[in-house]
Amino acid sequence: MSFRRSIKIPTSEITEEKLYWTRRDFLSATGGAAGLALAGGIPGGDLVASLAAGQDDKLTPYEAVTTYNNFYEFGTGKDDPAKNAHTLKPKPWTVEIAGEVGKPGSYDLDDIVKPYKLEERVYRMRCVEGWSMVIPWLGFPLKDLIARLEPTSKAKFVEFTTLLDPTQMPGQRRRVLEWPYVEGLRIDEAMHPLTLLVTGLYGKELPNQNGAPIRLVVPWKYGFKGIKSIVRIRFTETMPRNSWNVAIPHEYGFYANVNPEVDHPRWSQAKERRIGEFFKRKTLMLNGYADEVGHLYAGMDLRANY
C-alpha cells in the first residue's frame, strides 16, 4: 500500500525534526486549525481560525510525543510505553469489522488503509489529566472508511477494541483496567471530518508507544478516547462501553468532551499545562474545535453527559 511503500525511504531522506519545523512553520503556527483547512478545504481558513483561537500552538517535539505516553498496556508510568512497547508486533495486522455493517469481515490493515491518501493534520491533544500537546498526525478521516463499509440503519454507535495479548502487551498482565481496552463514538461523531484514523506522526510511521499500527484521534475529546492499536471496529445500535467509564464511572463518561467548565471530580479542567511549558494555559471549549463540532451536542447537558 502506498504509505507503507512511501515510508521505506533511506533515513537520509527522512526530514529531521528541525527542518520539519521550519517547513511546517505555517502549520505549526496555526496548530489545530491547520487540520480544519485540510478537512474543510477552506483556502486560508487555517490562518483565520488560528487568529480566532488566539493561542500559540507550537508543535510538541517528536521526542516528547514519543516518550511521554499514557498506554497502560505497556505500564502506567509516562515513560513505560516508550521503554516497553518494542514487544508489540504491528506487522502484519488484521482489523475485524463487525456488527451492523454491510461489509463485515477480517481485513488486512493494508487493505483498510490502501484506498486513502494519507493527510497531515496538526491537532491539539488534551489529556484528561490536565496536560496537552500539539501533534502532526498522519491519517485519513474515519468517515471515509465507514462509508466504504456500508453501515446499516441500525448503526448508531461505533465501538473500537485494542489488541488483547499479554505477551505483546505486558501491562495487560496486571488488571489496572479491564482488558482489552474499548472505546466508542456516536455515529455522527465518528462521521465528523475531524475524526481521524491515524497511522503516523511527524511524517513517520506511528511508533508502537503511540498506538501502532492504527489508532483513533478525536481532537475535541480527552486523549483517552483516542484508542490505540485497534483490532476491531464494531457498529452497534446501543452505546458501547468504554474502558475508563467502566473503571471509574463517576469520573470518566462516554462523551469525554474537553470542557473547561466541567471539572473532573478530583481536579479542575479549566486549565492545562502544555508539555514542555512552565505556566498553565486556559483550556478551550471542545479543545478549541467548538465551531466545528459544537452542533453535535446542541441541547445536551454537558455536565450530565461528561
Added chain:
Amino acid sequence: MTRRTQRVVKVLAFLGALIPLVLLIQAFVSGELLLTEPVKNIQHRTGIAALILLLVTLTATPLRRLTGWNDAIKFRRMLGLFAFFYASLHVFSYFVFDQELSPTAIAADVVEHPWVLLGLTAFVLLIPLAVTSTTGWIRRLGGQRWQRLHQLIYVSAAAAVLHFLWLVKLDKREPVIYAIVLIALLSARLAYLRRERRHRAKRPPGRVAARTA
C-alpha cells in the same frame, strides 16, 4: 580531627549539598528538564534534595553519639540551611508555576489536599529555624531555649515525609524509604534519651553531659 581536615570535610559537604542544584541546572541547559514536565521535574528534584538534607541534618547527633566524632555537629547548620534552600525552591515553584501566586487558588488547594497542607507546614516550620541559625541568635535566645525551638525540625521532617508519602499515588517505595530512615533516626534519639534518664537516676547531679537532642 585537625582544623584542616575539618575544613576539607566541610568543603566536601558543601559541594555535596550543591549536587542537586548542579544537576538541576545541567538538566535545564541540556533541555532534558524542558522536554515534558519542567515543573513536576523541578518540584521532584528540589523536594527530594530538601528531604535528604533534612534527614542528613538529623543524622549529625546520632552519628556523634555512635562514633564519638564530635565535629559531626559542626556541619549541621550548613546542611540544615541547604535543606531550607531546596525547600524554598520547591515551594517557590509550587506558588509561582502551579498556583500563579493566587492566594485563593493556594487556599483551595490546601483545603482540598492534606498533603499540600503538610508540605507547607514542613516548610513554614523551617523558617524560624533558618532565621535563628546564626551564632548571634543562639546567644540571644540562650542555648536551652534555642535548642527547644530547634526541636521543631522533628515536626518539620515528619510533616515532609508524610507529605511525600501521601502525595505519591501509585508506587510508594521511594517515600517509604524516607519514612523508614526518619523513624530510625528518631528512635535512635528516643533510645538515647531513655538511657540517659536511667544514667541520670544513678549518677549524682552535675555530672550529666549537656544534652544535644
